[in-house]
Amino acid sequence: MQTLPIVALRDPSKSYGPVQARRAVTLACKAGDIHAILGENGAGKSTMMKLLSGVSRPTSGGLATDGQTTSLQGTRDASRLGIVCIYQELSLMPALNVGDNIVLARPH
Numbered sequence: 001m002q003t004l005p006i007v008a009l010r011d012p013s014k015s016y017g018p019v020q021a022r023r024a025v026t027l028a029c030k031a032g033d034i035h036a037i038l039g040e041n042g043a044g045k046s047t048m049m050k051l052l053s054g055v056s057r058p059t060s061g062g063l064a065t066d067g068q069t070t071s072l073q074g075t076r077d078a079s080r081l082g083i084v085c086i087y088q089e090l091s092l093m094p095a096l097n098v099g100d101n102i103v104l105a106r107p108h
Contacts, residue, residue, distance in 0.1 A: 004067040005030050007083060012051045012061035014044075022047040022058075053085035054078035 005028035014022040022044040029035060037045045050056040052063070054072035063070055065081050072078050086102055093101050 003030050005064070006066060007052070007081070008064045009048065009052060010062050010064060010069075012048070012058040012063070014047050014051060014056060015059045022051065027052070049085050052078070053083055055085070 008028040009026060011026055012022060013020070025044075025048065027035070027037075027048070037048060039045050047056065051058050054075045054077050057072070063072060070077075070081070072081075075084075078084065093104060096104070
């Protein structure tokens with residue numbers, strides 16, 4: 001029995017004018033999987049996370065959750081699906097502990 005990915009980026013591309021920031025790369029995550037996104041500066045890691053979390057919309061390609069194609073209109077749509085990006089920015093909430101910073105994007 002094959003398990004569908006809970007979330008998958010399907011050949012997403014992102015352009016900012018003439019600059020191609022992200023070219024078609026597929027990412028599929030199944031429940032319980034752990035993934036690392038690695039690459040050199042400018043490889044498109046941040047752009048991929050922005051596409052996955054609804055911060056940016058792809059120029060082409062798309063997103064699927066539980067095998068169903070979906071379109072994120074923003075971070076709230078992603079959050080409703082359980083997709084939240086925790087940014088590595090230590091100065092955002094320095095007075096909060098690690099746990100509080102992690103759940104900051106999902107206060108409910």
